[in-house]
Amino acid sequence: MKSLLKFTAAVLLTGMAITRPAVAAYVQVKMNHVPYGNVKIVIPVTAVNPKVWNVKLHNLMNAENAIKAGKGTLQARVVLYARGIAMLQQPMAPPLAKLVDALRKDGVQFEICNNSLEKLQVDWHSLYGVKETDIVPSGFLEVGWLSNHGWAVDPLN
Numbered sequence: 001m002k003s004l005l006k007f008t009a010a011v012l013l014t015g016m017a018i019t020r021p022a023v024a025a026y027v028q029v030k031m032n033h034v035p036y037g038n039v040k041i042v043i044p045v046t047a048v049n050p051k052v053w054n055v056k057l058h059n060l061m062n063a064e065n066a067i068k069a070g071k072g073t074l075q076a077r078v079v080l081y082a083r084g085i086a087m088l089q090q091p092m093a094p095p096l097a098k099l100v101d102a103l104r105k106d107g108v109q110f111e112i113c114n115n116s117l118e119k120l121q122v123d124w125h126s127l128y129g130v131k132e133t134d135i136v137p138s139g140f141l142e143v144g145w146l147s148n149h150g151w152a153v154d155p156l157n
Contacts, residue, residue: 036072039063042146043076043154044139045084050096053087056156057099064106076103077146081113081139085120088112088127097128104129113139 041063043056060076067074080087088100088110104110112135117124124130136142147153 036067036070036074038073038075039067040075040146040151041077041154042143042151043078044143045078045080045087046082046139048083048086050093052156053096056154057096057103059154059156060103060108061099064103064108074106075151076108077111077142077151078103078108079111079113079136079139079142079146081116081142083116083120084139085112085116085122085127088130089122090126090128092128100128110134111136111139111142113137113142115139 041060043060045053045056047053056078060078063076064074087096092100100110110130112124112127112130114135115138116122117135124132124135143153
């Protein structure tokens with residue numbers, strides 16, 4: 001152990017420390033398959049974790065931007081059930097509200113589980129931007145139904 005410490009100190013003192021490789025510039029991305037066309041994805045949200053919400057919604061925003069650049073279309077539904085309905089409970093952090101608004105403007109649907117609303121005793125009127133038509137009987141079942149009808153399911157939760 002002492003010899004490892006001496007070696008590390010010697011390397012640092014002589015300026016020969018291992019450095020990180022230079023960051024490469026971004027490349028012009030080329031697709032290796034046919035254009036995306038129409039992509040359908042459902043994003044289930046069951047977690048009460050703003051970090052997870054952030055990753056899911058930013059992934060979705062990145063997909064929206066990529067599909068537009070590729071001249072395709074994206075149909076996306078975010079299905080909130082169990083404690084995931086907390087994502088839209090007010091007051092919301094302004095960056096989250098802004099992201100939800102941008103996704104809705106792009107046509108992303110946010111669907112809310114009625115079973116969860118009842119179980120957790122949440123009034124759907126208290127959820128950010130939710131209309132009665134956004135409520136589905138069962139969020140879990142909605143994800144399954146969409147999966148059986150050609151929609152990809154985001155596995156991150």
